[in-house]
Amino acid sequence: xxxxxxxxxxxxxxxxxxxxxxxxxxxxxxxxxxxxxxxxxxxxxxxxxxxxxxxxxxxxxxxxxxxxxxxxxxxxxxxxxxxxxxxxxxxxxxxxxxxxxxxxxxxxxxxxxxxxxxxxxxxxxxxxxxxxxxxxxxxxxxxxxxxxxxxxxxxxxxxxxxxxxxxxxxxxxxxxxxxxxxxxxxxxxxxxxxxxxxxxxxxxxxxxxxxxxxxxxxxxxxxxxxxxxxxxxxxxxxxxxxxxxxxxxxxxxxxxxxxxxxxxxxxxxxxxxxxxxxxxxxxxxxxxxxxxxxxxxxxxxxxxxxxxxxxxxxxxxxxxxxxxxxxxxxxxxxxxxxxxxxxxxxxxxxxxxxxxxxxxxxxxxxxxxxxxxxxxxxxxxxxxxxxxxxxxxxxxxxxxxxxxxxxxxxxxxxxxxxxxxxxxxxxxxxxxxxxxxxxxxxxxxxxxxx
Numbered sequence: 417x418x419x420x421x422x423x424x425x426x427x428x429x430x431x432x433x434x435x436x437x438x439x440x441x442x443x444x445x446x447x448x449x450x451x452x453x454x455x456x457x458x459x460x461x462x463x464x465x466x467x468x469x470x471x472x473x474x475x476x477x478x479x480x481x482x483x484x485x486x487x488x489x490x491x492x493x494x495x496x497x498x499x500x501x502x503x504x505x506x507x508x509x510x511x512x513x514x515x516x517x518x519x520x521x522x523x524x525x526x527x528x529x530x531x532x533x534x535x536x537x538x539x540x541x542x543x544x545x546x547x548x549x550x551x552x553x554x555x556x557x558x559x560x561x562x563x564x565x566x567x568x569x570x571x572x573x574x575x576x577x578x579x580x581x582x583x584x585x586x587x588x589x590x591x592x593x594x595x596x597x598x599x600x601x602x603x604x605x606x607x608x609x610x611x612x613x614x615x616x617x618x619x620x621x622x623x624x625x626x627x628x629x630x631x632x633x634x635x636x637x638x639x640x641x642x643x644x645x646x647x648x649x650x651x652x653x654x655x656x657x658x659x660x661x662x663x664x665x666x667x668x669x670x671x672x673x674x675x676x677x678x679x680x681x682x683x684x685x686x687x688x689x690x691x692x693x694x695x696x697x698x699x700x701x702x703x704x705x706x707x708x709x710x711x712x713x714x715x716x717x718x719x720x721x722x723x724x725x726x727x728x729x730x731x732x733x734x735x736x737x738x739x740x741x742x743x744x745x746x747x748x749x750x751x752x753x754x755x756x757x758x759x760x761x762x763x764x765x766x767x768x769x770x771x772x773x774x775x776x777x778x779x780x781x782x783x784x785x786x787x788x789x790x791x792x793x794x795x796x797x798x799x800x801x802x803x804x805x806x807x808x809x810x811x812x813x814x815x816x817x818x819x820x821x822x823x824x825x826x827x828x829x830x831x832x833x834x835x836x837x838x839x840x841x842x843x844x845x846x847x848x849x850x851x852x853x854x855x856x857x858x859x860x861x862x863x864x865x866x
Contacts, residue, residue, distance in 0.1 A: 546829070547721070548714040550580065551743075555721035556829070557582040562747065563644055564817045567826050567848075571750065572709050572740060573838035575764030578752035581644070585637065585747045585780075590695040592633050593626075593780050597657035600624040604658065606669075607678060618667040621769070623658040630654075641691045641782055645751055646802050646814070646841055650788040651684060657695075660702060660769065660777035665735075668707050668768035671783055672754040672761045681793035684785035688755045688800070690765075693780040698744035701773030706752075707739040708766045715740065735770035744777050755786070757842065759799050802841040811855035814840055818848035827852040 547553050553569060560566050562583030571578040585593075601622040605613040629635040634655065642649040660666075671690045673679040679686040692704060716726045723743060724732065735741075742750055754765040769777070787797040804812045813819065818834075821827075826834050827848065833839035835854060839847035849855050 547717075547719050549717035549719050549722045549725070550712070550715055551722040551724065552717065552719035553830070554580065554582055562586075563640065566824075567815070567817070567821050567830050567833050567839075568644070568751070569830065570832050570838045571742070571752070572706065572712075572764065574843060576706065576709060576752045576754070576762050577841065577843070578706070578709075578740075578750060579644075579833075580742065581749045581751065583747045584640070584749035585693055585695070587747065589633060589637060590746055590778075593637075593655075593657055594695050594778055596626060596630070596634075597624050597659070601657075601659055604666075607673065607675065618669070620664040621658045621660045621666060623656050626655045626657065628652065628654045637780075638782070641751075641784075643816070645689050645691065645784060647689060647784045647800060648788070650791070651688075651785045651800070653783045653785070653789050656781045658777075658779045658781060660698075660772045660779075662772050662774065662776075664777075665771040666769035668705070668766050670754065670761065670766055672765065681787070681795060681797055682790070684787045684789040684791050684793070685797040686755060686759075686786055687783045688786050689751065689753045689784045691749060691751050691782040691784070693749040693782075694744045694746055695778035695780055696744075696776060697746045698772060698777040699775030701733065701735075701771055702744045702775075702777035703736050703741040703770045704744070704750060704767060705735055705739055705741045705770055706764065706767050709740040709764045711740055733770060733773075735768075741770070744779075753802075753841075755799065757799065759786075803844070805840075805842060805845055810845055811849040812845070813850045814847050818851040822848060822851035822853075 547556065550569060550571065557566060557569075560582065562585070563581050566582070568579035568581045571580040601624050603615055604619045604621045604623040606616045606619050607613060626634055628638065638652060638655070639649060642652065671687050673686060677683075716722070716724055716729070718725045718727050722728075724736065724741060729737070732741075742748075752765055752767070754762055756762050769779075786800055787793060803814055805814070806812075815821075821830075821834065834848045835846050835852050837843045837845060841847075846852065846854050
């Protein structure tokens, strides 16, 4: 006689279909046996040989809870492992962050992407050194807006006091100034001994003068120059636009007047500073050079973005080998001062334009006086203050933008300008000492001395 279960299966084939296997079959098999309440019996609930519908449901529920429990354990294990791995990575990151110096309560600059410059990286986030040459550091600003969103670079701290600015003008502003000048360009002149103008072989460019505030674009540029230099808007002369063709140049000269007519009080006194802006990339040649200036030790560092590196020395022209040269790059600008604090000529402000070898060179030049240009003054004019620093407040922000620059991380990314005397106009304190957290009030100072 056949077993009951087999006979039942024969008469009810639809009930012989087994429940699909569990993800953990061994575990569920044990769970099914224990859920019956009897051990050692081979009871087939799915075929209904000894169980009812309720027992089959109870068996399924019991098996499902084990499934869920094991699944929860598995997911929890994954989450714990991931958390431990994340903490390990954070610890390694903290160690790398500790390598780079920080000024508290400020974030890293707006763009900290890696930059190929002799194996260095722009970001100090991971402890890599920044480029040391002027043009290596300037390359970090390739994707940054110009002044006033970003601070200048120190071109020369003294003799002359000079700054380099990336992207001071937009492409549209450069094109606009060139378009204004094209129809009025004429051979450039120099100042003669009696204060008159004359043609000269030392200056072979073509140029013309714009009127002050000639249009809204010119006015905006002039306002930006005044904010940068710290010299009042009214002290500026009208901008001169210059074009240099191949072979044309301007031999080294001073913007400081040596005659008695041009620097007279009625004209606004002596020229104190010059803003020179490049309106077009020059393919080769056309550099501005300061032959009397002392070249910084790192100026010729062998970095990928440095056109004046030591390894490129043999490719340099005689014009660019002496002093500090500056490339003619569209939108870039130089601000330099011709007068010292005591109203005397700064001999380091001697500058010239190297001959253009290939392409063209276009520049905009704006000279600034010690007082209102053509102000018809009758008495000698004193030097205007170039700093907000006083004896009672020696640590100040010389620029209105210092606070924003500090928030954007420039105290670290452009430390020479922001935090040292080299960046300030008077060389007597940091340019942005207050915003960079370098000021110590009298109460704190007294406490420290005790």
